[in-house]
Amino acid sequence: MNSAFRSGIAAMxxxxxxxxxxxxxxxxxxFILPSPYLVLISFIENRGxxxxxxxxxxxxxxxxxxIGIALGMITxxxxxxxxTAKFFLxxxxxxxxxxxxxxxxxxxxxxxxxxxxxxxxxAVLIIYFPVTSAFHDxxxxxxxxxxxxxxxxxxxxLRLLFLIKLPAAVPNLLSGIRLAAVYAPxxxxxxxxxxxxxxxxxxxxxxxxxxxxDLMFAALFTLGFMSxxxxxxxxxxxxxxxxxxxxx
Amino acid sequence: MTRSPEIxxxxxxxxxxxxxxxNLELQVKAGEWTALLGPSGSGKSTLLRLxxxxxxxxxxxxxxxxxxxxxxxxxxxxxxxxxxxLEWAKISDNVTLGSRLRGExxxxxxxxxxxxxxxxxxxxxxxxxxxxxGQRQRVALARTLLEDKPVILLDEPFSALDARTRADMQDLAxxxxxxxxVLLVTHDPGEAVRLCRNIYLLQNEKLVKQTPLAPxxxxxxxxxxxxxxxxxxxxxxxxGA
Numbered sequence: 001m002n003s004a005f006r007s008g009i010a011a012m013x014x015x016x017x018x019x020x021x022x023x024x025x026x027x028x029x030x031f032i033l034p035s036p037y038l039v040l041i042s043f044i045e046n047r048g049x050x051x052x053x054x055x056x057x058x059x060x061x062x063x064x065x066x067i068g069i070a071l072g073m074i075t076x077x078x079x080x081x082x083x084t085a086k087f088f089l090x091x092x093x094x095x096x097x098x099x100x101x102x103x104x105x106x107x108x109x110x111x112x113x114x115x116x117x118x119x120x121x122x123a124v125l126i127i128y129f130p131v132t133s134a135f136h137d138x139x140x141x142x143x144x145x146x147x148x149x150x151x152x153x154x155x156x157x158l159r160l161l162f163l164i165k166l167p168a169a170v171p172n173l174l175s176g177i178r179l180a181a182v183y184a185p186x187x188x189x190x191x192x193x194x195x196x197x198x199x200x201x202x203x204x205x206x207x208x209x210x211x212x213x214d215l216m217f218a219a220l221f222t223l224g225f226m227s228x229x230x231x232x233x234x235x236x237x238x239x240x241x242x243x244x245x246x247x248x
Numbered sequence: 249m250t251r252s253p254e255i256x257x258x259x260x261x262x263x264x265x266x267x268x269x270x271n272l273e274l275q276v277k278a279g280e281w282t283a284l285l286g287p288s289g290s291g292k293s294t295l296l297r298l299x300x301x302x303x304x305x306x307x308x309x310x311x312x313x314x315x316x317x318x319x320x321x322x323x324x325x326x327x328x329x330x331x332x333x334l335e336w337a338k339i340s341d342n343v344t345l346g347s348r349l350r351g352e353x354x355x356x357x358x359x360x361x362x363x364x365x366x367x368x369x370x371x372x373x374x375x376x377x378x379x380x381x382g383q384r385q386r387v388a389l390a391r392t393l394l395e396d397k398p399v400i401l402l403d404e405p406f407s408a409l410d411a412r413t414r415a416d417m418q419d420l421a422x423x424x425x426x427x428x429x430v431l432l433v434t435h436d437p438g439e440a441v442r443l444c445r446n447i448y449l450l451q452n453e454k455l456v457k458q459t460p461l462a463p464x465x466x467x468x469x470x471x472x473x474x475x476x477x478x479x480x481x482x483x484x485x486x487x488g489a
Contacts, residue, residue: 145332148302152326153395155349163348167336244336244375 034214039221042214049203050222056198058226060116060188064123068184069177071124072131080139080161093132101126101187105194119191119199126187127180134179138172139165170245174238181234185227200226252398252429254278255320259310261294268294268306272455274448278315281422281430281465283440286450287485292433293403295450299431300324300401325397325428327405331388333376339363340372343390359394365424366390382413386420393424400425402432406439415469418443422466437481441474442467449481451488 016036022028023035030038043050075093079086105122112118142165150160192201200223207215254277260270268291276282276299286292297304299312301321314320333342343363347354363372366386376384385405392400402421406414422443434440440447443466447458458481461467467474 143332145328145330146334148297148300148328149326149332149345150349151302152300152324152401153346153349154322156351159349159351163345164334167334170336244377246335 031211031213034217038214039217042212043218043221046215046218050200050219053198053200053203053219054222054226056116057185057188057192057200057223060119060191060199061123061184061226061230063116063120064127064184064188065180067120068124068127069131069180072128072176072180073135073173075128075132076136076139077161077166079136080165081158093129097129102190105190108191109195114195114197116198119188119196122191123184123187126183130179130183131173131176134176135169135173138169141172142168167245170242174242174245178231178234178238181231182227185223185230189223250323250398251316252279252427253318253320253323254315255299255399255429255431256313256315257295257299257310258313259308261291261298261304261306261308261310263291263294263306267453269450269453269455272310272450274455275446276429276431277446278429279427280446281425281432281444282446282448283444284431284433284448284450285435285437285440285481285485287435290450292435292450296401296403296431296433300326320399323397323399325392325395325400327388327392327400327402329404329407331376331381331384333384333387335376338373338375339368339379339387342376342387343394345391346395354394362390362393365393366420380413382409382417385409385413385417389417389421389424398428400428400430402430402434404434407434407436414439419466437478437485441478441481442469447481449484451485 020036023033034042075089079090101122104125105118108118108121112121139161146164146168147160150164155164188199189201189204192199193205196202200219203219204216204223207213207219254275256276257272257274259272261268261272272295274284274295284292284295291306294304294306294308298308299320301324312320334345337345340359340363341348344354344359360369360372363369366389368383368386368390371379371383376387379387385408388405405421406417409417418439430444432440432444441461445460445463445465447460449456449458458477461473461477
C-alpha cells in the first residue's frame, strides 16, 4: 500500500514535469494546452468555485454508490431466494448491459430533469450491473463442502443464504464495490455533461466553452483526485473492516 | 440422542461407463464403528455420500435401509476431510452452526461443555484462522457433537493432520462418539484397525468384510494384533492394485 502510494506520487510528478517540458518546448498556445503552473494558478484563483461544484458531484457519486450498491445486493440476493426472479430478470439484466449507459443520459435528463436525480440515476445505472454480477457470482460459488454440511444439518433455505452463502460471497461483493467506486464518478459526470447547471462535469463544459482551458484542467484534476480518494478510502475501509471474510 | 440405528446399503453404482461397485452389501452395525477402507477413487466416498443423502456424480441403483425403518435424514452428523469452518464466525458460533441453520435455540451450557470436552475453552471467542489444523478439526468434532445425532459419517476427517495430532484426534473422537453408529471412510489401514470394530475393504468394484479384532477400541498404538492386521490389510490393498 505504502509503496504503491509512493510510486503513484512519483509517477504523477514525472508526468507533470514531462507536461511542463512539452509545453515549453513546443510553445503550444495556452488555450490548447496550458502549463501545469497555469492550471495550479487557476485552481487557486477558482478554489471556491471548484469546491462548490466538487461538493455537488461528490454528493451525486455518494448517493449513487449507496443506492446502486443496495439495489445490486438486493437483486443478487433476490436471484438466490427466488429462481423465478432469476429466470426472468437475469436475461433482462444482461440485455440491459448491451445498451451503453451513456446513450441513456439524454433520456434520463428528459425524464428526470436537470437536477441531481438524473445524475444520481446515471451513477446508479452504471454501478448496478457490476455490483449485482460480482455479488451473485459469489453467492453461487459457495464452497461445495459447506453446502453439503448445511444439507446434512437440514439448513433452512434463507438461513443457509444469510449464514453461509452471503458471508462467503463478501469478498466478491467487495470487489464489486471497488469497481463501483471507480465507475460512479463516470456516471455522474456524463449526466452533468448532458444537461446540468452544477457539478464538475458542468464546470468543465463551461470552462471549455469560454476557452478557459486552465480552469477545465483544474476541474478535471479535481475530479481525478476526488475519484482516487474515494477509491482509496473504500479500499482502506474494506481492508480494516472485512479482514475475517478473506478466503484462506 | 435417540437410539443408534443399523444401516444396510445394497446395490450397484456406475460413473458413466465405469462400474464403481456392483452387488454390494454394506452393513453399518448399530452403535459401533465401521471402517470403509479403500484406495483413492474406489468409490468409498460415494458410498458415504449416498448414505448422507448428498449429491454424487455416480448413478446408484439400490436401496439404503435402517433397522428401525425410519429415514436417515435428520439423524446424521457429518465430518469431512476439510474442517468446513466458517472463517468469519467465532469458534463458539461455528460449533452451534447446525442449530443456527435450522433456526433452533441451543443450551449454552451444553455448547460450553462440548467446547471444553474437545479442549478449546480458551479459544471459544477466537476466529478459525487463529487456530492450528488440529484445533480446527477439534472444532469440527465439537460441531458434530453438539448436533447429537445417532449416526455419524466421517469422510477421512483426520487425513490432513500430522501423525501426532491424528492419533490424538482419533482417541478424542473414539471416546466422544462411543455408542453411535459411525461409518469411517479412510484410506489408512492403521486408522481403520485402531478405531473400528468392523472393517470393509472396497477394491476393484467389490466389498470384502475383514475379520474384526475384539474390543475394546481404540486400540493402543503398539497393539501387536492391530499392527499385524494393519500390515495384512495394506498387503491386500497392494495386491489388489
